[in-house]
Amino acid sequence: MQTELISLDPEKQKKNRNKPNLYRKCQVLTFSATNETNQHMRCPASSTDKHLAVSYHTKRRDVHYLLKPSSSSQTPTNSQPLHDPFETRKHKKMEKKREGGGGGALERTSQIVSDPYYFLHFMAFFSYLPIRASAAPHTSHRLFDRELQAFLAFLMFSAIKMVREETWEAFVADSLLYAKIFLIGVSLVMDYRVGIWFCVIFSVVYLLAQQPAFSKLGTAKKLTPMQLEDLLSDGTTTKYWLIEFYACSSSKCVRSSRCFPELSITYSNSLLSFGTIDLGLFPNAASKFGISLAGGMSQLPTYILYEKGVEVHRFPDFYVDAAPSLPVTKKLLCQHFELDRLLLDYINGS
Structure with missing residues (x-):
């Protein structure tokens, strides 16, 4: 028999007091839940609305459930209690926290050691x-x-x-x-x-050894030069693409490696997408995008904004020996590429 389990938690009953279809008046029967036996008893209800109210006590807490037989079944059988949605969300947050490496101090300590x-x-x-x-x-x-x-x-x-x-x-x-x-x-x-x-x-x-860069990407996609060319030539992708060209061997790229992922989390949407290309792995592709790796990679990091596959803005400027005169920051990139305006265009649906 398939059953629908409805929690009889008192706090949730107060919130749902005005919902007569969700909770029925019935007598809650208490029993001790063990691995060997499960007792099921029907509460006095109408023949058209039969429910089974069960309460069991464990060492941690009391759990109350209302078992409602499905329309296709006639006899109750053993069933598993549903997860509390609040507990489920709490569990998911803990899982994400563990996947993200825990707190910032602990993550940095482990990075220093390793x-x-x-x-x-x-x-x-x-x-x-x-x-x-x-x-x-x-x-x-x-x-x-x-x-x-x-x-x-x-x-x-x-x-x-x-x-x-x-x-x-x-x-x-x-x-x-x-x-x-x-x-x-x-x-x-x-x-x-x-x-x-x-x-x-x-x-x-x-x-x-060299200083490690920020390892997370945010919502940005790690691309190869060929993948970027395919995305720009494909008309089904987003209207704007903001691409970061970097190299892990460049100290400037390491210092600013945290800015681009954090910007992608804030401004990424169906109108604007973010991507990164490691020119340290593809040095021959730098000339295709007008980037010079001479002079100790002074042009890196380079940021290029594409609109419908065509370059519209870049930082630093398009010169062979150009280099950012100011440190790369989130505020600088936002102002240069007008990311706030693009976000408003997305909100307004334009």
């Missing part, structure tokens, strides 16, 4: 402690004063960058740069050979 770039920097800074412990006694007092001055200066510059920088990647890059400068300066006060040692260490780290 990524070679952050791990090597941590080991390099940590190596200062045993070196500092072996310093000569006559230099300890003077060295402590320099360490305190360097630490306070580092906190001041980091606080300024925290306010000015828009992305976590840019803040980390600047903070690590300041920490390296101050550590080398303090090491030179201790012993010039220690300062040279840290210069060598940081040079090796720079050659072996």
